Ligand code: B12
Ligand code: SF4
């Protein structure tokens with residue numbers, strides 16, 4: 001049996017757009033990349049140190065021999081208007097998280113298939129165990145561009161999944177993607193917080209995605225200049241991808257993502273302010289993993305920040321409501337935002 005070809009065939013049948021297989025040793029070079037990144041942004045070492053294990057998958061899985069690397073495209077899904085430019089697209093269509101999604105099922109089914117042909121596969125949630133962009137590039141599935149994103153022919157609107165297996169297999173594809181145009185710096189210019197200032201690197205702690213989602217709540221936004229730079233984003237950021245010519249017209253938006261249209265209505269800034277604990281726990285948290293039940297205040301602070309940067313008079317009632325929020329951090333943010341906009345609404349003296 002040609003195991004590698006069969007795994008790829010099954011992966012594509014299940015909806016992954018790409019599949020390659022590399023040795024676990026192929027990702028060892030990630031260590032050097034991480035060393036370089038930390039040397040460039042020493043303040044990021046506490047954040048990045050935990051990723052060193054990505055370079056040596058055998059540390060966690062001593063029996064591991066290969067990595068099956070798959071790409072899942074989400075560029076066909078429709079983005080509801082009220083979350084466009086506010087919530088990073090990957091999080092809207094996150095098959096890594098959303099148990100009801102086709103992508104989540106695809107992962108389970110590919111695991112079951114490999115097990116059925118006698119291959120040992122690491123647990124179904126063991127996907128963040130290695131450097132996924134590095135692994136995808138090594139498997140020849142596409143190319144990493146100057147904005148750090150991994151691209152296929154369809155652009156960068158994809159996420160990468162990995163399966164750790166005990167069989168020595170190899171299936172390396174060929175990628176024929178063009179280089180970035182010589183003088184292009186559109187992604188760098190688009191980065192609102194100057195997290196991305198040079199090609200192929202970035203300061204993670206300045207990334208809007210860190211400030212609002214993965215590291216949400218670790219940076220005080222009150223009176224902080226970065227608050228303005230975050231703009232309308234509430235959770236994640238897509239600016240450096242949207243600006244890229246290789247992503248132009250790649251979001252076809254011809255399919256509805258199950259349940260998203262209904263849920264999106266509740267994710268506008270003013271609705272976030274009104275979110276009750278039960279809704280957060282049962283509906284929002286299962287989809288947006290970084291801001292869980294103990295981070296409800298961060299959702300509110302991010303929503304207040306978005307209101308501040310895209311102020312409309314109708315937000316006043318919601319901002320005022322937050323002045324009495326049980327959480328002191330929300331109250332402080334509301335006071336700050338209110339102090340900026342209060343005068344705008346006072347009627348001019350006759
Ligand atoms: C930590 C992390 C973050 C951090 C830090 C980001 C960072 N770039 O380091 C924060 C919270 C800021 C973040 C944000 C986001 N993230 Co993130 N994040 C990760 C995570 C867990 C690790 C990244 C990492 O190792 N960083 C360390 C640096 C050194 O590595 P790197 O950025 O991957 O850069 C590599 C390339 O430069 C590569 N490289 C460069 N040239 C070459 C040449 C060759 C030949 C090779 C082999 C490699 C290579 O080497 C580096 C090491 O791999 C990965 C998942 C994973 N397990 O890998 C997801 C991941 C990178 N994130 C992802 C996404 C989508 C995002 C967001 C867009 C989410 C959002 N919408 O808000 C933002 C965008 C941030 C950005 N501009 O990169 C996707 C990217 C998909 C893609 N198509 O590229 C990943 C792969 C998750 C996934 N399952 O698909 N993220
Ligand atoms: S995701 Fe946003 S903040 Fe982060 S590097 Fe890209 S443009 Fe900058």
Ligand code: SF4
Nearest residue numbers: 145147180184187244
């Ligand atoms: S915007 Fe330009 S430089 Fe940046 S990744 Fe795209 S093509 Fe490359």
